[in-house]
Amino acid sequence: MGSSITQQIFQQLVNGLSLGSIYALIALGYTMVYGIVKLINFAHGDVMMVGAYSGWFAITVLHWSFLPALLFSMVACALLGVVIERIAYKPLRNASRIAALITAIGVSLFLEYGGMLLVTAQVRTYPPVFPETMYSIHGVIFKYGDIVMLLTSVILMALLHFTVQYTKMGKAMRAVSFDKDAALLMGINTNNIISFTFAIGSALAAAAGVLMGVYFNTIDPLMGMIPGLKAFVAAVLGGIGIIPGAMVGGLMLGLIESIVSGLGASTWRDAVAFLILILVLIIKPSGLFGKNVREKV
Amino acid sequence: MRNWFNRQNIVSLLGIVLLYGVIQGLIVLDIMPPFYKLTLIQICIYIILATSLNLINGITGQFSIGHAGFMAIGAYISAIVTAIQHGPLALGLLAGAIAAALAGLLVGLPTLRLNGDYLAIATLGFGEIVRIIFLNTDYVGGAAGFTLPSTITWTWAFGLMAVSVVLMKNFVGSTHGRACISIRENEIAAESMGVNTTKYKVIAFTMGAFFAGLAGGIYANYFYIIQPMTFNFILSFNILVMIVLGGLGSMTGGILGAIVMTLASALLAGVPEWRNVITAVLLVLMMIFRPTGIMGTKEFSLNFLGKKSEKNAASKN
Numbered sequence: 001m002g003s004s005i006t007q008q009i010f011q012q013l014v015n016g017l018s019l020g021s022i023y024a025l026i027a028l029g030y031t032m033v034y035g036i037v038k039l040i041n042f043a044h045g046d047v048m049m050v051g052a053y054s055g056w057f058a059i060t061v062l063h064w065s066f067l068p069a070l071l072f073s074m075v076a077c078a079l080l081g082v083v084i085e086r087i088a089y090k091p092l093r094n095a096s097r098i099a100a101l102i103t104a105i106g107v108s109l110f111l112e113y114g115g116m117l118l119v120t121a122q123v124r125t126y127p128p129v130f131p132e133t134m135y136s137i138h139g140v141i142f143k144y145g146d147i148v149m150l151l152t153s154v155i156l157m158a159l160l161h162f163t164v165q166y167t168k169m170g171k172a173m174r175a176v177s178f179d180k181d182a183a184l185l186m187g188i189n190t191n192n193i194i195s196f197t198f199a200i201g202s203a204l205a206a207a208a209g210v211l212m213g214v215y216f217n218t219i220d221p222l223m224g225m226i227p228g229l230k231a232f233v234a235a236v237l238g239g240i241g242i243i244p245g246a247m248v249g250g251l252m253l254g255l256i257e258s259i260v261s262g263l264g265a266s267t268w269r270d271a272v273a274f275l276i277l278i279l280v281l282i283i284k285p286s287g288l289f290g291k292n293v294r295e296k297v
Numbered sequence: 298m299r300n301w302f303n304r305q306n307i308v309s310l311l312g313i314v315l316l317y318g319v320i321q322g323l324i325v326l327d328i329m330p331p332f333y334k335l336t337l338i339q340i341c342i343y344i345i346l347a348t349s350l351n352l353i354n355g356i357t358g359q360f361s362i363g364h365a366g367f368m369a370i371g372a373y374i375s376a377i378v379t380a381i382q383h384g385p386l387a388l389g390l391l392a393g394a395i396a397a398a399l400a401g402l403l404v405g406l407p408t409l410r411l412n413g414d415y416l417a418i419a420t421l422g423f424g425e426i427v428r429i430i431f432l433n434t435d436y437v438g439g440a441a442g443f444t445l446p447s448t449i450t451w452t453w454a455f456g457l458m459a460v461s462v463v464l465m466k467n468f469v470g471s472t473h474g475r476a477c478i479s480i481r482e483n484e485i486a487a488e489s490m491g492v493n494t495t496k497y498k499v500i501a502f503t504m505g506a507f508f509a510g511l512a513g514g515i516y517a518n519y520f521y522i523i524q525p526m527t528f529n530f531i532l533s534f535n536i537l538v539m540i541v542l543g544g545l546g547s548m549t550g551g552i553l554g555a556i557v558m559t560l561a562s563a564l565l566a567g568v569p570e571w572r573n574v575i576t577a578v579l580l581v582l583m584m585i586f587r588p589t590g591i592m593g594t595k596e597f598s599l600n601f602l603g604k605k606s607e608k609n610a611a612s613k614n
Contacts, residue, residue: 040414091585097413098360099588102541105534106580113573232418271429274422281419282407
């Protein structure tokens, strides 16, 4: 009996890590964009939806395998992210933050319902891209898909970390996020850097979309709403604007959710996520990894 | 003492009564098609929602996007009172509004310390939590929701709308309302001038929640059925679009926005798939080209009628 409970716990941990790695990938995009233009990109979850659909298109219509499909949807969404930024957010860069937030909500609605017009509201099934192999270690089951998902996320996060910390572009990104005007004076083309940030964030969201499609098997035009909000919760939990924070926050949220589901309260899962959000905002708005910033007059 | 029976107030009152009378007449004589009546009552509901959200977002300068949550509380509580407990309609509406106000107070006290984006997200999270609670409560039918008799008539809807708007308008014009506006304009300056910013933010938030709950009650007692899905954050966004379109901070702008958006969605009822796309494009274009909305923070008023009488009063003194 005791061993079966431990098994249960480990099984939920595996599920939680898989789900959490998806949240982490989406949360990274939120956090990067927030760090650089101080905008909550509400449309981010919907970019993920577009990514899931382009992956679906590549796999079922073009008959590509998993990796090319993943790359295809990442490139497509990177372009989409840049276009969204240029058309909708760039004209508002010096407007009030509320105006930018409302625009982001508008873009989100546009992607959701525009997508619905384009591909209809019908739910589509993702083709099985991975073999149904299961590995069992002491009774804890790992699906082949779980492992690929975790690996993909870890590789992408490592790549991101390398880009941000060790390349010229990453250095410029950090400079712009630190002080946009000073970066501009130092000869950094801030417009390009902001576009680049949106491209990377959207590509990560696309990867999360494809993984999500593979994980849950079904996709629909409104699939981005709730995961998008939850990824935002993850970003806030880790400290918004902080890249390692988003990774940890995403994994934590995934774990918490699967624990709540494991306790038999899966219908309350979403409520728990939002409750965490409100608690974090009230107790430590800067998040787990954040530093307190004093308000200056 | 101020003279309440000045020309503006009399003209406004006459206008309100005339509008009510004409439409009531059309309904009683059965000339009004049911779809028009439905749209008119919807307009009343949305005017209350938009004006109450404007009190929080436009006048006090906070940013709440959880209005559907308060509306849901009002709708469910009033429906429980009228349909399950068989109480009178007025009691149901009042109970719903008070419950929503209490929720507003409860949420407002801790979260109003946050500002801008963070407050927006916290209220959004609150709205979703409310929805999920009702979704998981079997007493109110869970995801399927429950049905109740439609007892709201045009008289109820219009009367409550007019009273709510007048109350909120008077609040904005009062000392308290001005304190709220000062918070919007510059919170730090307001605080250093001795305005208790937290108090006024909570007052505005609670008042907004109260009227959102009232609107929810009207909604529940008119539309036969309430379901948790109705009160998702798309609804909150729709109300937000109305006040942004009309002009954040303008009470009459909010009313205008509510009328325009409800009419637009009634006109587009034949092509529902386009409705949200058009709303979205409108929102983005609006923010880029005219972020202040139709009215900005200006109000449509009947001041030009009052000038003469004010002058007379001044010369007498």
